[in-house]
Amino acid sequence: MIYFSNYFRVQEDIIDRYGAFNISLINDLPLFIDPFLLFGSQKKEYQQLHKEIVDYLIFLREKAALGNISDGEKKAWFMFPEVEQTWLGFSVIGNSGRGLGPKFANSLSINMPVVFADLGEEKISQTSHLEKAALFQIGIGKDNISDFTTNLIKRYLLEYTEKFTLSHIAAADRAKFKVDKVYFDYDLKRWMPKEFTLPLFQDDYVLLTPVEILTKDENWINGGDLHSQFHKVCNSIANSQLRSEVNNYFSNKLPRITKSHPKITQKEKSAAIIETLNKFPKIIDYYIKLKEGNKDGAKRMSKQKVEEVKSLFVNSVTRLLDKLKENTEFFVPTTEDSFTASLKRVNFMKHVIEKNDGYRIFYVKGQPIKREQDVQIIFRLTWHASTFDVNREVNNGRGPVDYAVSKGAADKTLVEFKLASNSQLKKNLQNQVSIYEEANNTTKSITVIVYFTLYELQSLKLLLKELKLTENKSIILIDARSDNKTSASKA
Template structure:
């Protein structure tokens, strides 16, 4: 099946957890495939519809919810949600931000003169708490009809009827005359208790979409200086210097840039034009990132899932979450240190040090457990990576850190105790992964300096690739 999917052009999704991949609308825009370009045109058409209604003052709370709010399309298993594969979707905060930008900052959306086309990403470049997940979720919902037809075509040809199901899907196509979303029926692959949605590999990216806030802030000086209108360029420069304090911090510089962008939103068109001119770079970058994700997460997670299945009897659930969690961590440690699990953290021989990748593996080892493994639980004093629970009276907390984390010592000293109090539990583990010998030494010195006892639940994982036996000898 992987080869069949590859030949079809679809990404081979994981049935276990979401993967850190996103649909990037710019890849639709810059593609030489007419079908993708039409999809991007339809996205712009829908946004122009919203803009017209917003400028005319015709959008009330009910219409905000009907036109802007969407559930996450979790069936494509993308976007990286540790708690299964179901994210929060697009709510009223996103709706309000988008509607306000369409009615005030970007009334010219759809009629830009500087850029080659219009872009959804433009509408959220100067809004906090609106990022790549929101853009990808919104794009996925707006092209959901295409994705459903794309999946149905594949399923009818390559998936046996017993593993398919005709499903009625809500909000597939938009009726512009009536101003409502309409449903549709599709014959789709069925896995466990839900349908599976395929996504073409060539519209996916990883880590960040091409048009993004971080690049806009980083490129602000160059984009500002590239504005051809001399009078406008002078006004932008004068305003920016006015709102930028003397001896400014990095945070104050970011705030000054955002204030300038809100005052002169036309700067964004110049930034987007620069991104359009480098469209081929976006395609090549995304290819490399998707290929890396496919190797690291699909291939390696498949191998790890097999290892876990082989050891399922040994790791059957003990009587308490404390004991069960310790066993899960010890097993994860064994897999990484002795069963080639460390390979997930390397690309072309170089360590890719991310705590999120370790969390993905930890989520994997909880498949089939009677305990609830909830990610990023916030019970009053900030989110904890995982809370393992069996009812209200038995819970265990788990935090993951890299040895290279500059805040590790402070975290070890304070964070777990804070979480214990907030979550009303006396059970917790701190899992620390290191990639170099000096990192291991540093962590051990911190533990010694803070006089952390063995029973405190601090567990180290060795992810060095130059210190591993072969899997056959482990």
């Protein structure tokens, strides 16, 4: 039982009509709440949520402006756990993230007077936006914005889910939970708990999220987009003197074109943009104004991204699982060691992908997926019936390996998933697995490489030959070409 609909025996179309996303209860799916979609919505309830976010930012700014915020106040006002019960976010394995800890609290509390200097009194943009904090070089990223937004609207998500629970979830599958940090009492200056009746899953509750406030990859307001539209933003500055000063300053920060330096690199351009933004932070307000003027574009983009996630991680994975069930051994408990069991699962998947049209799972709108993380999530979802522990190793001192499949401390196999298009593939094959094996105290590992073209296959064969890995049985190549389903390929 992978999805909310399966576990709680609710028809998927009921969840769809309610407007919620049918989440996986095996692994986080790569979606998150974009606060701009609250602002841009025509629904009063979402607009109110955005106002409440701004109100809380005003409270924090006022406290930060006074200075000398104690560690206890930082913990109470700025630090939040990840709301992992949404089963959405940036976790590759499971649903546990880092949340908003001391680093975030220190960065935001120190920089609030600068980042939100005109908070509540905007003269350029229509209102304040939490995402603005991620546009400055202060160590706050999109995952922080996502976690903060979810925490600040948690009361709404709890009420939204409780309403669905009381109507559609069987009494045996729900329970009452006292939830911490539900709403902020401005008189007491503290977050307050409240009790809710919610879906019960593994001694914890589950939260549903409306599809229309979700997106993937980036917020509508984001740093990459600011950089790509920098010239457009600068030219939109109404004050001609400021516009001239900005353009001149930016030009002077770029290196001169000479015979020895005939072209400005993207890195040099980005550095000049950052320096210009630091000198003229009002540019960010003009960028936000441009984004505010395209609310419909934000809605269209988010809808497209959510549909892609549903297509890949719900619809396609469901079809893949149906095909895997034809191999009855795939879901049968085994007494084999972790390496044998992992290798068998990988080869089952390989067969289905190459021989039973399973390759289609790797394509969205006819285009192959480009992120290794997506391949990793797909593989994790197929392990839902396994008796083995499948975890992402994060504390081994050498960085995370995709999976550690284990049955007790003495039986562990590392599984790495790679795309053939990865520019670091050679380096990975030379060093990565051996380093992970050493750090995880295991000598068993499997590397799975997915390729989409004949050129990628030929390059892989040359690379494996060069590294003397052609006969290595723990390196599995999966043919995901849409135009050629011939013999299986295995190094």
